[in-house]
Amino acid sequence: MADRREQSRTTRLGERLNHLNLNQRRWFFVPLVIAGVVIALSMLLVPGIEHSDQTGAALPVNVLTLQPTTVTPLLKGFGEVRSKQTWQALTQVGGKVSWQHEDLHNGAQFAAGTLLLTIDPLDYEAASAQADARLRSAQANLAEIRQRDTELDKAIHIEKRAYELAQKRYARNQQLAENGHISRLQLEAEERDLLRQQQSLQNLETEKSLQPDRLEAAESNITQALAQQKKASADLLRTEYYMPFKGRISDVQIDTGQFVPSGMRMFTAESIESIEVLMEVPYAQLMARFPAAINTAANGDPIKPLSASLVFATGHGKQHYTGSVSRINPGLSDSSRAVALYIDLGTEANPSLPPLNQYLDVTVSGTPLRDVFVIPRSAVHKGRIWVADTENRLNAQSVDVLYTQDDLAVLSAAANPQLASGSQLVTTNLLFPAIGMLLEPVVQ
Numbered sequence: 001m002a003d004r005r006e007q008s009r010t011t012r013l014g015e016r017l018n019h020l021n022l023n024q025r026r027w028f029f030v031p032l033v034i035a036g037v038v039i040a041l042s043m044l045l046v047p048g049i050e051h052s053d054q055t056g057a058a059l060p061v062n063v064l065t066l067q068p069t070t071v072t073p074l075l076k077g078f079g080e081v082r083s084k085q086t087w088q089a090l091t092q093v094g095g096k097v098s099w100q101h102e103d104l105h106n107g108a109q110f111a112a113g114t115l116l117l118t119i120d121p122l123d124y125e126a127a128s129a130q131a132d133a134r135l136r137s138a139q140a141n142l143a144e145i146r147q148r149d150t151e152l153d154k155a156i157h158i159e160k161r162a163y164e165l166a167q168k169r170y171a172r173n174q175q176l177a178e179n180g181h182i183s184r185l186q187l188e189a190e191e192r193d194l195l196r197q198q199q200s201l202q203n204l205e206t207e208k209s210l211q212p213d214r215l216e217a218a219e220s221n222i223t224q225a226l227a228q229q230k231k232a233s234a235d236l237l238r239t240e241y242y243m244p245f246k247g248r249i250s251d252v253q254i255d256t257g258q259f260v261p262s263g264m265r266m267f268t269a270e271s272i273e274s275i276e277v278l279m280e281v282p283y284a285q286l287m288a289r290f291p292a293a294i295n296t297a298a299n300g301d302p303i304k305p306l307s308a309s310l311v312f313a314t315g316h317g318k319q320h321y322t323g324s325v326s327r328i329n330p331g332l333s334d335s336s337r338a339v340a341l342y343i344d345l346g347t348e349a350n351p352s353l354p355p356l357n358q359y360l361d362v363t364v365s366g367t368p369l370r371d372v373f374v375i376p377r378s379a380v381h382k383g384r385i386w387v388a389d390t391e392n393r394l395n396a397q398s399v400d401v402l403y404t405q406d407d408l409a410v411l412s413a414a415a416n417p418q419l420a421s422g423s424q425l426v427t428t429n430l431l432f433p434a435i436g437m438l439l440e441p442v443v444q
Contacts, residue, residue: 058440061428063388067421068371068413073289074405079279079343079362081354085245085271092238094262095119097254106250110243119239128236131229138225142218152208159201166197247271275345275353279362280338288403290366294330308343311361312354321350325364373411373419379427380409386426386433394437
């Protein structure tokens with residue numbers, strides 16, 4: 001009896017397990033069926049797949065009528081205020097710093113022409129005096145040689161006349177000696193006088209022939225003495241250092257009594273009146289907005305005018321400035337791989353200039369671009385836009401975007417000939433767009 005009860009319990013337990021396994025197997029296929037349905041719908045409604053819904057209800061969408069227009073290209077970014085004039089005060093002569101301005105410290109500002117520093121001039125004053133003395137000696141030597149040249153001309157003229165007279169007297173004595181009127185000894189004495197006269201004339205002519213070389217050497221000495229005097233005078237002037245412009249001092253590395261060798265940097269000065277703003281922008285952005293400017297800059301020609309507006313935000317508000325792009329460096333920088341724009345801030349348009357080394361918000365404006373389409377940036381989907389055709393059905397067109405600015409995209413009409421004036425651009429963000437689907441356009 002007990003065996004029958006145990007067998008009956010075992011049979012009921014087995015039936016329950018079989019029923020449970022059957023239910024688990026049924027639920028196992030439910031997720032697979034759902035996943036298959038989702039995949040099928042995705043493949044059916046994926047963008048770009050031709051799918052026409054001839055019988056479905058029209059989908060209300062916002063559309064924008066495309067019309068060519070004119071837009072001024074803008075380039076926004078940040079720029080750093082820099083000085084157009086920077087002076088590194090290097091020692092041109094060595095010596096001891098004998099005096100320096102009491103305010104010569106980092107951050108100090110000086111007017112143009114202010115004496116900032118003096119190097120002990122004693123050695124250079126002595127060298128200048130010696131150079132002056134050498135120049136005077138060379139000038140006196142040249143004057144003496146020129147005077148001697150004049151004297152030689154006169155002496156040669158006299159000696160030539162005396163030599164001619166001696167020749168005539170000797171010729172007469174030769175005739176007298178042949179006739180026996182004078183002795184042979186007297187004739188020989190006359191001949192010796194003639195030879196001495198000839199030798200004297202020859203010595204003067206030899207000295208005269210050396211005069212051009214003496215004059216050239218004397219003039220060369222004067223040239224050398226003048227160069228030495230000029231260098232000595234310049235070295236003496238280089239012992240004093242004046243502020244070349246109104247500016248600010250930085251990086252001071254010297255002090256009174258310190259010996260400074262030639263070529264040492266003592267301090268740096270930056271102009272606070274002549275400043276510019278350096279703005280670095282990607283090459284692609286600059287080329288898209290201002291192609292003419294970048295091409296002329298690469299050719300070395302003057303760039304076409306690009307105006308700029310700048311804003312300096314402070315804790316007390318915003319300060320506005322105006323400027324123009326004075327030059328463009330088309331070469332890419334090693335650090336940022338960007339193109340450098342230099343914006344000039346004139347003092348006439350900007351009575352108060354921004355401080356150096358500050359960053360400003362910069363907006364550069366170029367020449368207006370004609371025949372372009374300006375559309376919402378969100379309407380471009382990976383190089384394509386959605387348009388409603390004449391039958392109010394969805395269609396896709398590939399476009400070439402010239403550039404984007406904030407929430408807008410600019411398309412060139414010439415680069416996108418498929419975009420006709422009056423085309424209906426779909427601006428609604430479609431969740432499941434399908435080519436050919438029926439639309440109900442709502443013009444914005």
